[in-house]
Amino acid sequence: MELEIGQIMEILPHRQPFLLIDAVEELEPGKRAVARKCVSYNEPYFGGHFPGEPVMPGVLIVEALAQTGAVAILSMEENCGKTAYFAEINRARFKKKVVPGDVLTLTTEIIRQKGPIGIGSATASVRGEVVCTAELTFAIGSKEE
Template sequence: MPKLNIEEIEAILPHRYPFLLLDSVEDYTPGEFAVAKKCVSANEPFFQGHFPKFKVMPGVLVVEALAQTGAVALLSLPEHKGKIALFGGIKNCKFKTPVRPGDTLELSCRLTNRKGPIGIGEAEAKVNGKTAVKAELSFAIM
């Protein structure tokens, strides 16, 4: 199982603090899939306003973390080194469980279709083995 630490992730993705939402990649095969983790801390800046009395990680940021996981799978291909993956679309997105401070997001994205610069992936975020978010994501390589 190949793993990536934060420096290796930064060599693949263009994202940086505060928008890099992956702490580690636990397994991946370039062009096929990636499995990553995000440790959700109470110190995340978005918790100041979302929501002060009941802190919940914004769903769109969980989806972004899933997209970054898929981007690792796509951008780790040698022909995509140094490129950027942009969102092409989000389909069938379901938010099932809130993500709270102290949770560890278990992120996975399996690329199901690639044609030229376009990729589609099935993505799922879990907390303690329970689905938090599930979606089909599409990417465009720039």
């Protein structure tokens, strides 16, 4: 299953400039998602990170991975309209810089879930080379909580 930006916005509450995925290329609801982020020189953070040497901040790569996982978990019928909140980030490793012109492939697989708490194994890559890995813990909640 593939999703375009409008369909992603029906699942995620994020909006520009903080919606960090452009398309979902593969989706297995509740199990796995693979998304794409086209990194443009026009991203607002490049003005200050870093002048003369633009590098995508690692925390935003992790956030893009989390949003990819959120699409996987929130696309389940029982989670429709809910929000996936960060609960924990473990073992985040950054292996290469991400710069303007790169296309990030973001893969998050839900490896455990018990009630509203789950864990995703996440990998970001550019042209087949891993740039970031992390284990992401999320909590599913409604907007009223």
